[in-house]
Amino acid sequence: MSDLDLDFSKFEMSDEVRAEVTAAYDINVAGLKSKISGFIDSGKEMKDELEKVQLDFATAAQDAKIAKAESGDNVEAYKAALAEKDALIESTNLAFAAKDNARITDMAVNEFLSDNICVDPAKKMYMEKVYRDRIDVVDGAISSKDVTKDMAALKDSIIKNDAYKNYIKVEVGSGAGSAGSTTTHGQAKSLSQMTATEEAAFANSQPEQYAQMTK
Numbered sequence: 145m146s147d148l149d150l151d152f153s154k155f156e157m158s159d160e161v162r163a164e165v166t167a168a169y170d171i172n173v174a175g176l177k178s179k180i181s182g183f184i185d186s187g188k189e190m191k192d193e194l195e196k197v198q199l200d201f202a203t204a205a206q207d208a209k210i211a212k213a214e215s216g217d218n219v220e221a222y223k224a225a226l227a228e229k230d231a232l233i234e235s236t237n238l239a240f241a242a243k244d245n246a247r248i249t250d251m252a253v254n255e256f257l258s259d260n261i262c263v264d265p266a267k268k269m270y271m272e273k274v275y276r277d278r279i280d281v282v283d284g285a286i287s288s289k290d291v292t293k294d295m296a297a298l299k300d301s302i303i304k305n306d307a308y309k310n311y312i313k314v315e316v317g318s319g320a321g322s323a324g325s326t327t328t329h330g331q332a333k334s335l336s337q338m339t340a341t342e343e344a345a346f347a348n349s350q351p352e353q354y355a356q357m358t359k
Contacts, residue, residue: 210222
């Protein structure tokens with residue numbers, strides 16, 4: 145269940161009406177998530193443009209030094225000004241990259257915690273460190289530090305590790321993963337994997353388990 149989902153089980157309505165409402169709601173949520181993705185893309189374009197302006201501003205003084213040295217036929221000063229500009233560009237780009245990598249890492253960590261970890265703040269804080277220590281950003285994308293695991297395998301190695309079982313969201317259900325079921329390919333679904341309709345049905349049929357999962 146995402147942060148955008150709503151539990152319709154609290155409303156008094158027939159199963160047919162609830163199904164229609166939740167189906168429409170799921171469509172609206174999907175549209176909203178698409179808009180958010182668009183805002184993120186737009187934000188990235190703005191960030192790239194801002195970084196270009198900042199870099200141009202940072203190197204303007206160096207360009208003036210280079211021009212002055214060149215006009216005075218001072219070869220050594222000219223070389224020194226060029227080297228200083230190159231060093232400034234490199235350090236500025238490294239700072240931009242570090243900031244962007246931190247943003248990408250934070251987004252990945254928050255997604256992992258939201259999808260898999262109990263809502264208890266202390267548990268989230270502990271598992272944040274566990275997950276953060278195992279990931280890195282490579283070419284602008286999240287990657288596992290363990291070269292023997294891709295990201296799916298890394299997540300599984302944490303979620304299915306008995307050492308962390310008290311920190312992981314409780315999964316429910318059993319049997320085949322048919323439409324509307326709280327299982328996927330025979331495996332229990334977590335709330336994050338359920339649609340609003342599936343979650344409402346599960347809350348009605350298994351109120352005690354549902355209450356445990358939403359603590």
